[in-house]
Amino acid sequence: MPKLKTHRGAAKRFKATGTGKLKRNSAYRRHKLGKKSAKRKRNLRQAPLVSARDQERMQKLLPYA
Numbered sequence: 001m002p003k004l005k006t007h008r009g010a011a012k013r014f015k016a017t018g019t020g021k022l023k024r025n026s027a028y029r030r031h032k033l034g035k036k037s038a039k040r041k042r043n044l045r046q047a048p049l050v051s052a053r054d055q056e057r058m059q060k061l062l063p064y065a
Contacts, residue, residue: 023048
């Protein structure tokens, strides 16, 4: 079986944790930050995990992650 190609766009947006789960960046952190509270912006800094259902789909894009 040939080697599988990694989807380069997905590889730049997702990182694998030590246990194999995928981290992603938070949305709503690019602009219009003046109206958001400090607590909300602080929580957006943390990278959430990809949901379990989406994780299955990402395995096709990131076969070696």
